[in-house]
Amino acid sequence: MQAEWVGAARPGERFGPYVVLTELASGGMGRVCLARSPGGRTVAVKTLLGATAEGGVPEADRRRFAREVALARRVRGLFTAGVVDADAEAPVPWMATEYIPAPSLRDLVASQGPLPPGAVYWVAAGMVEALVSIHTAGLVHRDVKPSNVLLPEDGPRLIDFGISQAADITRTKTALGTIAFAAPEQARGEPTTPASDVFSLGATLFHLVTGRSAYRDMGQGTAMEQLVRAAEGDLDLDGLPAELGPLILPCLALDPTQRPTPQALLAQVTGVLAERPQARGATDWLPREWSGAIERHRQRRTEEADSAQRRIDPEAVTERTPPARSRTRPLPRTAPARRGPGVWIGLGVAGLLATGGIVYALQPDDEEPPLQVRQDLRLALVEQSHSGECTNQLPPPTFSAQDPPYCYSISTKTEDRMNVRQLDDVRAKFDERNSAWIIEMTFQDDDARSFTTLTERASKRQAPQNQFAIVLGDRLISAPAVNEAITGGEVQIAGNFTKESAEELAKELGAR
Template structure:
């Protein structure tokens, strides 16, 4: 049958603590041991004591007294309450409600996931517990499915502010803890009320899908890295739960809702519905069957039955019953065996290396092409520069040839004018000596303009015609005188 494992007392166990009769051992772990006990009125309680060798030290006693003080400040229908305690006894002890109910972790593992309406109902009860804790200045620091028990009236939060007080040693991180830890806690930063809200969102996701909100192919360190970065995998989350769960899993603590907002939203959604808040209205039959089995086992324990190995059933550990610090869980992979996870991780690493090598080769090829393009452009630029330089030299040579030709023409013209100037005076002297007054055929260049250019052949013909005409007229004139 389902129920908590209760072993008979062993030699050296006390018979009573305070007014409670110890009837069996629930478990031992961390710094404490948990006994199942019965009060004089027949009420079952879980009594926590210190695991101390010989005399309890002052440091251990003060630590235990701090646990008691924190736990006694909370009185809520959604938490496991402290009934009695004596931190100053020779063996300090604390009596806590014994809740005969399975934890959410076992319910999901054994009875499957929940519909959206049942997740919302559980979210409201857990949020109400957090409202009470935060109102007293207590941060849970380790909210997870193992630390929420579920009797039919509603969820009960355990292990709050006791094993995780600031002056206490924190438990070792395992997959079962890391998967529900906030990013800031995973980075070693201080826990806040918003850290509890993140853990609640991860727990609700687990109830709806049966897995944490991360990829399931990582070992402890891989999962821790995902949590630190807030690298979520929310595939499959029902749409009707997105508005409830997604804001709780915000990486920035300031963007997460406060538990009071979640509780108010749920109560608003119940407007006009029947007032019954019991689990039978919200939970599927397979869940209520397991819860009922735990209740029956609790009644057997109250009668003194169900103690010993023959009455053992799997599922409940010491933190699920009383909030005690659990021993570190074995490192495991949630949905795959380690070898398969390691093999797949090696495949991913190889694929990543190949991809990186391809990218490197592509970058080198692109760089080589870029260099070749730049070289080709540089060569073209140099060729254009040489062509332009050659054209410039050619134009300079043409200009020099033209200037030399013009210079030679000017020199020839100057020599011609010099010859004309030199021949003019000698002609005039010869004319005067002969006694003729005929004008010189070479006029003085100082008084006359330079000679006109030689006439063309057509002009010469016209001149001869005119001369012949003049000669004919002269002959006719002479004839008239004779």
């Protein structure tokens, strides 16, 4: 049946031949749903907010949507999300594009921290090639920013042509795009050109390596004050690695005529990439934390799509996305840890946890099957925190907690972080004394000693830096405070658990 709703997407609804699986996002004027074709291809379907099956779409909105479809169809390139199908004249206008189950650059910087300089050229190459495709089609994107760049294993994709314009159309007096990444002339409401996209590219790359906007104090003050700083080109480029200056600084030239063309940038970045001819995808170019987060996101999104499809039609054809290449090797098994006294850590659980990779520890055949241990369980000291949702007030990587909402910025120093290599045991358990469900984790020897060292460092710091964050994948489990070093191999995690949520968390942590 044809969609007839104005609220959230309903699984099973159709846009043309595409069956809605679930809603992905909603904001601005559009809503994006995950859908599947009759042949099992997964696509992202964008529709207008407020549309009804009776055709209740304001004519101006319909024209704007039709224009977006027409512009997006003009772009052909490996590093953009191509249009698969569309019907701007339908009662509920829709556009189906390639679905890319990958996190955005914004999300990766927020969860994993800034990108090392050596990896930036690989990301830049894909973004520049996308701009070449867009500009060759006679368009200006006008909203290049970290949240509009998805990063799958095979390279970045520049998405969202919602405010793009044909290069031969003159538009003035309108500041469009996101101010933190918009060119000064765009913030002033002047005509935008391909050079404006180049500035936004440079601002996005600057954010990749510093975690902040290239404009001074962006995120501080009123919206008008921030707009004025952008319009005046008030830049603060402290923290830009010297080796990236030749790539990024010319892009941020205040005079549009002084910025390099995408073709010139492409020659520059491909020259650097040629020095590593064997390197191909994310696992070759990015830090392990980044490539691991990309693969976990792909796995989670693929499983969610398949699960949604099974709920709608258990017999339907499904599409499998092959896993990315992995550098992970099995970990050798060490001697089991001696269990110390249990340590109670009161937690505020931040929500459901992402699925992810597993490392299998090797052991002799006559022992019980090896414990499946999450590869992405890590601990880090908290540097700053504040109540409310995470914004750009705190340096990345940042993590959010809910009920009540709180934001934590964690340390990126090696001595302040700990990747859990192997657990000896993990289980959900009902604590009779406190009448509550808990999770018990037992570290092996090396990890137990690292945990003691980490909590000792935390205990010597002033609040809130006497907290440490427990992070699984890209989700925060908790950020407890400690007043003294925690010794012993066994740790008890307490929270507002039900039996089901405790067992689910234990399973995510590696319980059998």
